[in-house]
Amino acid sequence: MSAAQHGIEQTPIPGLLVISLPVHVDNRGWFKENWQREKLISLGLPDFGPLQNNISFNAKAGTTRGIHAEPWDKYVSVAVGRIFGAWVDLRDGPTFGQRFCMDLGPDTAVFVPRGVGNGFQTLEPETVYSYLVNEHWNARAQEEYVYLNAGDESAAIPWPIPLAEAELSEKDLHHPRLTSVVPMKPRRILVLGADGQLGRALRQALPEAEFRDRSRFDLSDDAAFATVEWSRYSTVVNAAAYTDVDGAETALGRRAAWRINATAVSRLTEVAARHRLILIQVSTDYVFDGASGPHTESEPPSPLGVYGQSKAAGDAAVATLERHYIVRTSWVVGEGKNFVRTMASLAARDISPTVVNDQYGRLSFATDLAAGIAHLLKSQAPYGTYNLTNSGPSTSWAEVAAEVYRLMGKEPAMVTPVPAAEYFSGRAAAPRPANSVLALDDIVASGFEPPDAFSALDAYLIADPGRSHQAELQDRA
Structure with missing residues (x-):
């Protein structure tokens, strides 16, 4: 694991950004600044004002979550282990349905703008996945969520572990295909x-x-x-x-x-x-x-x-x-x-x-x-x-x-x-x-x-x- 410099790259999905995080390794383990507002904003990350920090522990490799588009921005990263991340643009507009995928470890974070569907699959057991959001969760806001079936044929997400062998929730199994998704409207x-x-x-x-x-x-x-x-x-x-x-x-x-x-x-x-x-x-x-x-x-x-x-x-x-x-x-x-x-x-x-x-x-x-x-x-x-x-x-x-x-x-x-x-x-x-x-x-x-x-x-x-x-x-x- 290298101590790369901070950096931000644009993806094919407008506003979806990949952030390189320096990871400092020594005989005790490693350390990183997972979220450093001043540095990241200077590199071009939106000042999105995170309010809530959520952590997901995943016991098994192959645990798959998503695809969920939420009515707020997210900053996702991995604390322990590695994941395969998948993002699909579910916003109303010309890039609706655009897909982006990549592996994430502790040295990478992703900024996910409002309306872009977010999902991941763990590649190692006991993986810890973290995300910052800029709204407090509430039941009314959940009504605005947009969901996509992880196995949608048109999105064709290349999950490393086939979904038939993966661990999914019952709810995620029954989300709609892309042709039935109602895009998220802009604010x-x-x-x-x-x-x-x-x-x-x-x-x-x-x-x-x-x-x-x-x-x-x-x-x-x-x-x-x-x-x-x-x-x-x-x-x-x-x-x-x-x-x-x-x-x-x-x-x-x-x-x-x-x-x-x-x-x-x-x-x-x-x-x-x-x-x-x-x-x-x-x-x-x-x-x-x-x-x-x-x-x-x-x-x-x-x-x-x-x-x-x-x-x-x-x-x-x-x-x-x-x-x-x-x-x-x-x-x-x-x-x-x-x-x-x-x-x-x-x-x-x-x-x-x-x-x-x-x-x-x-x-x-x-x-x-x-x-x-x-x-x-x-x-x-x-x-x-x-x-x-x-x-x-x-x-x-x-x-x-x-x-x-x-x-x-x-x-x-x-x-x-x-x-x-x-x-x-x-x-x-x-x-x-x-x-x-x-x-x-x-x-x-x-x-x-x-x-x-x-x-x-x-x-x-x-x-x-x-x-x-x-x-x-x-x-x-």
Whole structure:
């Protein structure tokens, strides 16, 4: 047994890796580092986060186990003896049915990704087989196992000891042939807050995702977290939030804002870390005081009110994750109640509104925001914070309102611009950033070009001029 150097080789099955382990021999026996995270990751092994160590003792040569594909990753090795290992790709995809086999002793380990069937046959008596897994076993997860009969003719595994002479469990003898195997599906994307403006737009941008509204997952309910089998997902998009800016300044609203936007997001961050999920957190321009702009991704938060403070706290928790995207946006317009719909409704009824003219920003249309989020995931952009709004010059709320009136065929002068201090005089209102413009350099550098805000506004209204008015009437009903 030689003391080979650490090394990793790719096999014909994507993600199935063979690891060479140095074994140090002397007169007392031998020693090896079976799992050394830092060294192995530096060589290219995924940082898969093992949580459980299992050991199988096999009394006889010819003991055969598998083929089992499990909904987690495994790192398998031999402590004593030798085995013949067999792996078959049982994942949904072009390599379904691909086979790889090799002998393993203490000097070799194999990384088995989720969905690849794993089996072995002992070549010596009293063989000890060890494996690390990155999920705790539970009965619900076992429902996702995919099994293959070890004697399947199409896989044609060349077992050194014929299966008729081998030791198998009764269960393994009756697993299905490859033609009857239902492939393991990839982990899915889970979208929380599916009933909001962004959540509705994400249904189009991420059609393969699973969507949960508040009735199916209430972020503020600690018990809700235990109802989700998190290992079934690769990514969580948190589009849920407490967004009542003025309500957050009240005693009850303050508690709700912090519970949903900070405490619950911190809990979601813990879940993401535990299950190695990508977490996408939707943030807001309200994390800044708006004293100047445009605001960059690296600018420290400086929120004025409770809503912005609670969102900034949630963002800080998410930023501790290695795999995260904080998507910061502003002035969202989508399917549901929003400023543009309100202005269109007023224009349709020939009502002249008074609108703030000294708060500046850019509109963010939910469809474009959802497209940007999908782009970050599909392009595997570097993790971190991205500002994401529509592009174009900064505008005031009054300028947006005037443009809505123009597009609705009304006179823009029907909109009366006033300073925020005058508009909110005598009202219980939260402080708002005067400058909400977000710099878009990083999202553009990632390969996504946000459409111009006023062009998107045109499309939003002109495509169906009566849509906003009718929606507003329905909202009032």
